[in-house]
Amino acid sequence: MRPAQFVKYVNIKVFIYFLIAVTALYTLVFTCYYNFKDDGYILADWLINYQDGGFKRRGLSGSFFFLVQDLTGLSLNYIVYFFQFIIISGFFWLYAKLIRYKMTDLLYLSLLLSSIGFVGLLNTVTYVGKKEFIVFLLFTWFTYLLDKGKLTRYREYIFCAALFVTTLLHEVVLFYVPYFAIALYLKTGKFEYKRYLKYFLSVGIPTLLILLLGKNVNEGMSLQILANRGVHPVYGIFYWNINERDYIIEHKSEYVLYLISLLFSIFHLGYYLKFLNNRKVLSILLIGAFLFSLPLFYLAIDWGRWMYIHMMMMIVLFALLLKESRSAYGFERIVINKKFYITLAIIIFSLIYRVEMSGKGFTFQGILYRVCIAPLELLNKM
Secondary structure (H helix, E strand, O other): OOHHHHHHHOOHHHHHHHHHHHHHHHHHHHHHHHHOOOOOOOOHHHHOOOOOOOOEOOHHHHHHHHHHHHHHOOOHHHHHHHHHHHHHHHHHHHHHHHHHOEEEOHHHHHHHOOOOOHHHHHHOHHHOOOOHHHHHHHHHHHHHHHHOOOOOHHHHHHHHHHHHHHHHHOHHHHHHOHHHHHHHHHHHOOOOHHHHHHHHHHHHHHHHHHHHHOEOOOOOOHHHHHHHOOOOOOOOHHHOOOOHHHHHHHOHHHHOOHHHHHHHHHHHHHHHHOOOOOHHHHHHHHHHHHHHOHHHHHHOOOHHHHHHHHHHHHHHHHHOOOEEOOOOOOEOOOOOOHHHHHHHHHHHHHHHOEOOOOOOOOEOOOHHHHHHHHHHHHHHHO
């Protein structure tokens, strides 16, 4: 069978379902692994609390989990993982529902295979179990309701309340709230500034309270409080005393590599937008969303993480623009032409390189290296 005939029968939708399942399983397994070894970032970030010093950024989750532990007597590791499991599973399930009756194509699949998309989770294990999955879940649910015409005014206010609470769990939501406004624009086709304002206020007010009244993440007793509750992190956020701006400057030779990943991602997204209607307005809005997040890149060292969140939000956002399908397995058949070859080249390159959360912004240790080469290197060492 010739390649042109073979690719006609490649079901893009089935492959996307498979990728969702693999990524979800991988994320849940490694989140569990890091939780039960008392990881100082993936577990401990959920255990920042108000008991040590009072009101602070991210402290709501820890105080909530302490309350649950007091009521149930269960280990914090189990309690936190239960909620992580619900949040992470909920995101992947809702995303699958969002695209279920959509016509997906090879170019849309290429977004998921981006080194800072779904494949980013497989490339960089430290992306798992983070609080941004709450943002992914909220935005996917929001987009799903928009797509189905079920986002009532009452539900909009529920989302605003959820965004307010989520900001108290992790302030990162502030920098990605423009995607909610962009999704509304894509659905309605008009700018509704008053409608958008309540979303920005929902994250802006708690952020302002944190800036004005917030204490340090660790006021001196956090580790003792956790130890008394059976958790013993030996590194991580409670030990963090690095000036992040100085760190970036000192490691500028590594951080400059993020420019390579960023430029390739811009090319990738630009090529995707080329085939969309009203792409000029959408391009401006997406640039605006990225510029809105620039303070993150100045304040914190996890540049790969910030890029990864942007790509995940856009993957969900672009699902709004996919054509409707009567079948859950509907996809656009692959045609061998110039678009196919460019998309294929994008996919291959995406699988070759890797973007670390912080540090090296570009290495040739992508999923192909990790699957095909790294095991052989390990065997040779053994």
